[in-house]
Every structure is written in C-alpha cells, then in structure tokens.
Amino acid sequence: MTTTIIRGKYVLCKVEDNDKVKIISDGAVVQQDGKIIDVGNYDSLNARYVADEEIGSDRYIVLPGLVNAHQHGNGISHIQLGVLDDNLELWLIRRMGRRPVDTYLETMLCAMRLIESGVTTTMHCHSPRGPNHEQEVAHIIRGYGESGIRVAFALGIRNQNQLAYSDEQRFLDSLPPSVAARGRKYLASATFPEEEYFTLFDRLHNQYNKTSSRVKIFHGPLGPTWCSDDLLIRIKQSALNYRTGIHSHMLETMYQEMYSLKQYGKTYVEHLHEIGFLGPETSFAHCVWVSDADIEILAESGTTVCHNPSSNLRTRSGIAPINRMLEKGVNVALGTDNLSLNDNDDILQELRLCENLQHLPGLGKPSPSPGQLFRMVTTNGAKATMFLDDIGTIEKGKKADLVLINLENITQPYLDPEMDIEDAFLAKGSSSDVDTVLIDGEIVLRDGKHTKINKAEVISQLQESLTEAQKSGDVERRLFSRELCPYVYQFYQKWHPPERVPLYQYNRI
C-alpha cells in the first residue's frame, strides 16, 4: 500500500450545492493506492498518517483533476499542419488537406499537453481517417494509455454531407467533372462502413468498458448534419444496451441551423429529441445556434453541452449562449477542441475566455459564477465522460486525480488578503502554473515534467517522421481540398442566412 500526502496552501475540494467553492486553507489530501482516503487540515492529517511521500507545500493550490470534455487528440495543431482558421464549413474542407501524422505519437503529444494544463480526464472526439480504423483506434487508445490520462473515447462515424450540407450526389454533380471525380475518390476512401463501425464498437466495448478504469468507449456519431436518422437511432439503441455514452457535434454554425430547418422543419435538438436521441448519456459539442426551446429540451433531457469558446471564435461560429444554458440548468462542460485561443489547449485560459465572453453589457446581467465555472471543468465534465462520481471533487472515496498549481504567478508580488483565492485563480491561472499532476494517485507530471513519457523523444520521433517526403495520395488530397474550397464557398453563398439586426449577433438568442 502506497500512501501519499498532497499538501497545499489551499485545497479546492468541490463546489457545494449552494454554489460556493469549498476551500480548505493549509490543507492536505491523503491518497492510498489511488483513492482519496482523507481530506483536511495538513497538520492534523500529517500527525495521523504515515506517508511514503509528501507532495506539495504551502506554495500550491491543490485542485481535483480537470476535465477537457471535447477535443480530437491533435498533437500537432491545425495551424502547424497548414490549416488556417476559417468559417467551419471551409475549414473542414481545408482540413482534408492536412498532412497525416503518426496517430500514436500525436495522441501521446496531445495527452501530455492536456496533462500539462491540469487535465486528468478527456473526451476524445474521434474523427475517423481510415483506411485501417481498427489500427488507428488502437494507436489512439495506446497513446492516451501511456500518458496515464483518463479518456472517454467516442468512436467517430459519419455517413452523409461530407463535402457540403447537401445530398452528396447532387453536390458532386454540381462540380466540374474533374473535381467531382476527385471528390468521389475521396469519399470512397474516407467512408467508415456502418457494419465495420458497429463490429469495432462491440469489440472495443468488450475490451474496455467492463474492465478499464481509465478508458471508456463511447459512440461518436459526428453530428446530425453528418449522420442519417437511421444511423443515430441504431447508435442510441447500442448506447442504451451497453449503458455507455454518446458524444457528438450540435448546431455549431448558422449554416447547420439553416440546414436543420430545411431538412426537418425544426431544429436538430427538437428533431433528435423526437427520435429519442437525447439523455444523460449524450453530450454535444458547440451548441452555438440553439434556440431557447432547444436549451429547455437539453436541460430537461439531462443532455450535456461541451462548450468550446475559442474554437467557436476561430471557426467564425459565434458565441454560445452559456448564460441562458446555466439559467435553465443545462449541464455545461468545457473543451478546447484543439483550437484554443493560443493554440495550446490551455483549459484554464479556456475557462476564463468562457467567462469573459458571457459578460454582457449592462448592470445585473447574468454571468457565470466561480462555482459554475469550476463545475464545468470538473463535475460537469465527469458527467459528460461518464466517469461520474469517481472523479471531479476532492472527497473521501474518489479517485486520487489531483493537480498542484504553483501560486507564484497568482500571489506574487502581492495578493490582497481580502481577495478570494478562487477568484484570483480564475483570473490568472494558466497551464504554465501547473506543477504536478496525479492520476489514480500516480504522479504523471512533476515539476512540469512528464514522468511516464519522454516528451523530447516523442517530439523528435514526430519530427523525424515528418521529414519524410509526403505520400502522393496526401499531396493529391491537399490539391483537391484547395480546388474544392471555392465551390464550397459558392455553395453556401447562395444560402443567405437571415439578416438579423444588429451586426454583432453571435447567436440566435
């Protein structure tokens, strides 16, 4: 049995039901074999327990491990792979042209970056590339595994609208024949056949969901825009059978909103509610263009929203109406989508951006409280990833997923004694303050350095792999993606989103 005392000037235990953040000053956490067995005053715990090791000091805040509830495992950012920010619909086309990267190495690099930000649990939204889906998935799960991070892996699939929001044949027919030919070739290679998907899902479910405490297998239909009703219904059935989760995209852009109204005469949220797709095991990224009625449906059905404030700006999608979601009781989690403001997956800065974007002008306007913000990156993320009550707070019986934040940047040269530490932390904390991270009581980051993986080695292997000449298929795909962009642009230009007054309208509400 290994016993550790983790000590901090402050231990940020949880958000109480009354929305207050519970903090123990001069506190400590005792973990034994991966579980928290005691929390309290450092001196009294130190007198009571004989520890194999003491971690931390009065120069740290101890937090529960954080949850990044939506990202794609991109170890090398899209910018670095040559994909410039743009409207989502064009960005998705540009993204087709990015150079493929070794999946195993890039997942490890991504996982390390998440851990450096204090993240101990993440939702991996899988964007299938193929052609060997099984091997690809194995590499991703192995990459996360080596880092030690917990992951809800949402196996991705899409079966429609892959180039534009339109019947694929009709869209291809609208293109010049040579472009259409390349489009058909691309689609043939990009497709993940439905039967293969469900077979792989079953196998992964059996392999992980019953035995692993760090890997959960979720369904990951990419969203109602890209998945037929039949596929979504079959996925829902499987998720219910297996008691596992579903993670998807939802109403990210105004074009998706328009397409939803065109397809169904109602919003995607209303439609998916009608076909029984929503529920506490379901989580949706983005949700920028939801209506008030949608928000009520999401709240009542217990569906989680995984909010991505930076990504929504970078892809010109807008600002999600988080104040309204909180008011209506939606479970809001937070994810960086590997498109965070500084392109570095800093979940603490993402939380701060989330807060600030919800600061509407005018006295007395709602704004997320510190308690609501901390919940987003802890317990609300735990619900989304279905690690549920195992993680998200510092309490007896929970997994010992803990983060030590160096206080120097927050308290030096001075911190007014009347300023609450949670407010100061929310205003100033960032990845660069994360010193030590434990998962299941195991130290995975110490003094900002990874203990389980040699990061320099991973970077060097990635660099090595990227010095090789690009494969001709990849070069061709990039050319096709460039060629296609103007046609996709023209396609959506004909859509004429409703003129809504005033100019700075970031969402539908």
Added chain:
Amino acid sequence: MTTTIIRGKYVLCKVEDNDKVKIISDGAVVQQDGKIIDVGNYDSLNARYVADEEIGSDRYIVLPGLVNAHQHGNGISHIQLGVLDDNLELWLIRRMGRRPVDTYLETMLCAMRLIESGVTTTMHCHSPRGPNHEQEVAHIIRGYGESGIRVAFALGIRNQNQLAYSDEQRFLDSLPPSVAARGRKYLASATFPEEEYFTLFDRLHNQYNKTSSRVKIFHGPLGPTWCSDDLLIRIKQSALNYRTGIHSHMLETMYQEMYSLKQYGKTYVEHLHEIGFLGPETSFAHCVWVSDADIEILAESGTTVCHNPSSNLRTRSGIAPINRMLEKGVNVALGTDNLSLNDNDDILQELRLCENLQHLPGLGKPSPSPGQLFRMVTTNGAKATMFLDDIGTIEKGKKADLVLINLENITQPYLDPEMDIEDAFLAKGSSSDVDTVLIDGEIVLRDGKHTKINKAEVISQLQESLTEAQKSGDVERRLFSRELCPYVYQFYQKWHPPERVPLYQYNRI
C-alpha cells in the same frame, strides 16, 4: 560607434501599402548607434558590415518593437490589489478601495512586463491619485526611464462625475448623510486642481517634449464623461500650441452612451467633433459604443482608436466594432489597459483576441487581415503615441527598436512549409516566446532577462513595502468604496438601457 547585426530566420519588416506583410527570409538588420542602417539578406549584410556583436540566429523572427497604446502602468494587477472584475461603473468604485503601491517600483515592474511582451513603446494613461501630483508623475516617468521603454505619458485630469455620471452635488445629496460626508472627503482629496494641472503640464512639456527621444508628454483628460467642455477646450488649445498629443477614454460603456445623449442630445464623438477636439493628435481608448456616424467622424478627423478587447470584456463593456472601423479607415491601435485576458499584459495574445472577437459568423463577413493586425501594434500605435515615423517598421533610418521571438513554440514539432510565418505567429506567438528586445539599439531584454533592472530586486522591494500595515486613510477609503457600491448600483439601475434585440448585442452597430 557600435554596430550590431540582428539576425533572424524571418525579418518582419513592415506592412506594405497593399496590406501584405513584408518578410525577409534568412534576413538581418544592421543597427548603428541606435538607428537601423541596413536591412536585407543575412549573408550579404554579414559580408558587408563588421559588427561589434551579432544577435539572434535562424531560430528567431525579428519584429519591429511593438506598441501598447493604452495602459495605466499598473505593475500589480487590480485583481492582486483586491479589485474584482465588474461592470466598469462599479469597478471604478471598487478600484477606489485598492491599496496604494509605490509608484516608482510598480511602474518599473509594469514596464518590464511590457518589454517581456515585445513592447518598446507605450501610451501611459495617467490616473492621478495625488496628493503630490508632481512627485507622482516624476516617479512614473523615472520608472519607465529605468526600463528603457519609450512612453507617451498622458497627464491625467478629471473635474466632474467622479462617483457616478451625475452632477456631483446632486449625487452626494441622494446618499445617506454619513456616506455623503465620506464622499465629499474623498473628492476633496482626489481632485487635481486645474491650474496646478496646466502648470505641471507646461513644466513637463518643457522638460521632455523638446529634448527626450523616449518620453513624450501628452494631455490625458480622462474622457468627456469626467471632463467639462471648458477643460477639454483648454486642453485642445494647449495641445495645438505645443504640437503634442491628447489621450482619453471614449464611449466605453452603454451608460456613457446614454449619459452622452442625455447631456448633449448627441454622442460624445459628435459633440467633441463640434467643439474641435478631434484630430490626428487625439487618441481614444475603448470606443465600444460608437455609432456608424461616430466611426466616420473618427476616420475623417484622423483620430486614433486604442482598442482594448480584453478590458472591454472584463469590465462588461462589450466588443468594439473594429471591423467597421477598419472598413472606414480609422487608425486603430491596441492596448492592454492592464486588464488583459490572463492579467499579464501580453500584447500578442491581445492582438489574437482582437482578431477572434471580430470573427462574425457567416461566410464572407469582414475580419481583420494579418496586415491590419500588425499595423495595430506597430505603425498605428506609433501614430497614437506620436513617435510617428521614428518607429514601427524595420527600415533604414528608423530607430533600432527590435524584438526577437523564439520560433520554437511556433514551428516545433512541425510547421507546414506552405503556412505563412505571419499567420502562424499571429495564431501562436505570445509573451513567453519573446527572447530579446532592443530599444535604440540597446539590449533591454536578453534571453528573457532584463539587462537594465534587477527584476527580483524590484519585486522584493515591492513585497517589502506591502508588508507594512495599511494607512488608516487607505483602510477608510476601502470601506467607503464598499459602502458606496450598492448606491452606485441603484443609481444606474434606474437608467434602463434600451432593450435591443437580440440578447447578445455587444455594441450599438
């Protein structure tokens, strides 16, 4: 004569008239005695000049020194001094209660932080505290001086509406007598008498504006909300006489917009235009609640807008309509207002936030170009601070204000060879990448360490000074500020800003 070669993988020289960013690959800059004497290919310059020192390598980008065009010299942030973010009108009251800090030390600390972000020139918007204004100003200018940074010091004054946007007597009369009495006492101590202001301005002007290449003295009326027309007109006259600048706040919040309409039946911009206050020597921070007509006036009069995206969110002011300003040809500069998103005055992140907040949903919507963004933190800031053609680009004859940015974070593990370096830099660069900074050819930061000031010593002196017990007057002022907050809240609650549809309206356009 000292000659230095400054070398980079990329030298980002300037933004061309066609809006393209001019970059020299494998480039170098030659400076002699503080002036740039040559720019070009490294190998050919290296063959041509015998340098005393070579700085940089192919692991850097070389930029012109950046301009932070609006900040207040706060070395210790408001959060750290106990002032929580809030609506501007309440924040100003909360701010009255902050603990005073040694002006000289905090200015040095602030200047160092700006330099660490690549800033070589700044607009200091002076918020007079008194009672000894002359000494206070001397300390500030000395603090900047020791760091080496260029500063346009805008001497601050206000003579109305200091507690709320209302006749001061009437507002005081509306308060309970005990609160009103403390208010009168505060106002008596806070006032900077007009004659004293102009006497000090004349003295400072004579001391600096004719001789110093690093200090310019500007007028700094705090804004039309806080300054009477008579004061503004007298200031404008003085600025024209002395051929110097004016820096002020403008239409930061919707309450200022409402007050302007109440006071004048028109916007402040229209009113100030009528009294002849605008012009190329005038710059305004914020400008969130300007109208389309205001923007045209600002453009036509050559008035600069110093944009503060983070601050505008943190004080719940909104998002300034920068796209429209750029479209109309307004000179837009950028400042952190010591209220940047991460509370660290990172001008590169501020620029990125500026860009992203202007990403309106919908294909084909305008968005600032890389050229427009670089101009904001270089030549446009040079206009605002009136260092004009001395700084802002890397060209023969300019001051050798240069910044070396470490490329590692931007290009490692990989950067697609087809990604433009200016795009990658805008997406990823931040203060932590700034390695070396030169001002007038002098190295003020090398390997991220200050050469002119012992930073640890400054921090330690500040810490020392803040261990002293607070003065009773300061404790009293904080109590008064807390006591006053609910009355100020009630005061504005009666204002009923117009309900504008939809909910997420961040500005008037």
